[in-house]
Amino acid sequence: MSIRDKIPHLPEIYADSNINLLLRRAKENRTVDIEEYETTGGYSALRKALNKFTPEDIIVLVEESTLRGRGGAGFPTGRKWRFVIQNPKPRYLICNADESEPGTFKDRIIIERDPHLLIEGMIISAYAIGAEKGFIYIRGEYPAGYMILENAINEAYERGYLGKNILGTDFSFDLYVYRGAGAYICGEETALIESLEGRRGHPRLKPPYPPQVGLFGRPTVVNNVETLSNIPIIVTYEQYFMHIGPAGYYGPKLFPVSGKVKKPGVYESTMDITLNELIDIAGGPIGKPKAVFSGALGVYHPDEFDTPMDYSPKGFGGTGTTIVLNEEDCIIDSLIVIANFFHHESCGKCTPCRVGTYEQFNILKKFQEGTATEKDLDLLIHLGKNIPIGSICGLGYSAPNAIMDAIRKFRDEFEAHINGKCPGGVCF
Numbered sequence: 001m002s003i004r005d006k007i008p009h010l011p012e013i014y015a016d017s018n019i020n021l022l023l024r025r026a027k028e029n030r031t032v033d034i035e036e037y038e039t040t041g042g043y044s045a046l047r048k049a050l051n052k053f054t055p056e057d058i059i060v061l062v063e064e065s066t067l068r069g070r071g072g073a074g075f076p077t078g079r080k081w082r083f084v085i086q087n088p089k090p091r092y093l094i095c096n097a098d099e100s101e102p103g104t105f106k107d108r109i110i111i112e113r114d115p116h117l118l119i120e121g122m123i124i125s126a127y128a129i130g131a132e133k134g135f136i137y138i139r140g141e142y143p144a145g146y147m148i149l150e151n152a153i154n155e156a157y158e159r160g161y162l163g164k165n166i167l168g169t170d171f172s173f174d175l176y177v178y179r180g181a182g183a184y185i186c187g188e189e190t191a192l193i194e195s196l197e198g199r200r201g202h203p204r205l206k207p208p209y210p211p212q213v214g215l216f217g218r219p220t221v222v223n224n225v226e227t228l229s230n231i232p233i234i235v236t237y238e239q240y241f242m243h244i245g246p247a248g249y250y251g252p253k254l255f256p257v258s259g260k261v262k263k264p265g266v267y268e269s270t271m272d273i274t275l276n277e278l279i280d281i282a283g284g285p286i287g288k289p290k291a292v293f294s295g296a297l298g299v300y301h302p303d304e305f306d307t308p309m310d311y312s313p314k315g316f317g318g319t320g321t322t323i324v325l326n327e328e329d330c331i332i333d334s335l336i337v338i339a340n341f342f343h344h345e346s347c348g349k350c351t352p353c354r355v356g357t358y359e360q361f362n363i364l365k366k367f368q369e370g371t372a373t374e375k376d377l378d379l380l381i382h383l384g385k386n387i388p389i390g391s392i393c394g395l396g397y398s399a400p401n402a403i404m405d406a407i408r409k410f411r412d413e414f415e416a417h418i419n420g421k422c423p424g425g426v427c428f
C-alpha cells in the first residue's frame with residue numbers, strides 16, 4: 001500500500017518558484033514514494049558523494065557553497081561541520097524539523113512533498129561529518145509529515161540507502177524520526193537535544209556548543225530541513241552552485257509568504273531578490289501595503305521594501321518569513337499575536353523572559369483596548385531593552401524584536417491608540 005493511501009488528506013500548499021531546485025519535485029508533483037524520487041534523479045547525489053568524494057571533499061564543497069543555516073540564525077553550515085569534525089567520534093546529526101514560528105511553513109513543503117530530498121541530504125551530511133546515527137526532530141503539529149518521513153525512511157532502508165554498508169561502501173548510517181510534543185522552544189538546538197534525551201525541553205547554557213558537547217554528551221551537528229535539503233544540490237552541481245544567486249549568498253532559498261498577498265505560499269528564489277519583488281511573485285499585495293512582519297524578527301516599513309532577502313547586515317535574513325499587512329490591518333493587533341506566542345512559548349527558565357513576555361502581552365492589550373498611556377509605551381521600550389539581557393536563549397533575545405522595531409518605525413500607530421484611534425479600524 002502506498003503512503004498516499006494511508007494519508008487520507010495531504011494539505012495543499014500553493015508553491016511557485018522563479019528557480020526550480022529545492023521545490024523541483026514538490027511543486028509539480030509530490031514525490032513521497034521512493035520510486036518517484038529515484039526516477040527524477042533522486043539518490044544520484046548520494047551515489048556520487050560516496051563514489052567520488054571523501055568526507056573532507058564534501059565539507060570543502062559546503063564551505064565553498066557559502067550555505068548558511070536556513071533555520072533563522074544563518075550560521076555558515078561548512079563552519080559548523082568543520083567545528084564538529086575537530087571532536088572525536090561518535091558524532092550525531094540532527095535535523096531540526098520543529099518549524100513553528102508565526103508565518104513559517106517552508107520546511108513543511110519539503111517534508112510533506114519531497115521527504116527523500118531531506119533524507120538524501122542527511123545521509124550525505126552524515127558521511128561528511130562522520131556520524132553513524134541521525135535524528136529528525138519533527139514538530140508535533142505535523143502528523144502527516146511524521147508519517148511521510150517514517151514511510152520514506154523505511155523505503156530508504158529497503159533500498160540500501162540507510163543501514164549498514166550503504167551502497168556497498170564502508171559507511172553506515174541509521175536514521176530515526178522523533179515527534180516533538182508541541183513546544184516552540186524545542187526548536188532551540190540545546191532544548192531540542194534535551195528533549196531528544198528524554199528530558200524537559202529547556203535550553204542549556206552555552207558554551208559548550210553542540211558541535212563540542214551535544215546529544216548524549218557527544219559532538220553533534222544540528223541543521224534544519226531546508227539547510228540539509230540543499231546538500232544533494234551542492235553535491236550535484238559542485239562549482240556551478242556558486243553561480244546560483246549573489247556572491248556570498250549562493251543557492252536557493254525558500255520564502256513562506258502570507259497575509260495580504262494574492263497568492264500566499266512558499267516561493268523559491270535566489271537571495272538577490274528584494275522584498276518588493278518577492279511580494280510581486282506572490283501575486284502582489286491586496287490593497288495598499290502597510291508593513292511586513294518577518295516572523296518574530298522584525299517589522300518592515302514600505303520605505304524598506306527594497307531590502308534584499310539575503311543574510312547581509314542590511315538583508316532580510318532569518319527564515320525568510322514574510323507576512324504582509326495592508327492598511328486595513330493594525331500594527332498593534334498583529335504584535336499581540338506575536339507577543340501572545342512568545343508569552344505562551346517561553347519555557348519559564350529565565351525570569352526576565354517568563355515575566356517580561358507576559359508583561360509585553362498585557363501592555364499591548366491595553367493599547368488594543370484603548371487604555372494605554374505614554375507610560376505604557378515607555379514600559380514596552382524598557383522591557384524590550386531588558387528582556388534579552390537576562391535571557392539565555394534565542395527566544396528571550398528575540399521576543400521584543402518585532403515590538404521594538406514597530407515602535408521605531410510605526411510610533412504614530414502607538415500614539416494614535418493612546419489618543420483613542422486605531423488607524424486600521426480594528427481595535428476598540
Ligand code: SF4
Pocket residue numbers: 185202203345346347348349350351353354391392393394395396397
Ligand atoms: S530565554 Fe525564555 S525560552 Fe529561553 S531559556 Fe530563558 S525562559 Fe526559556
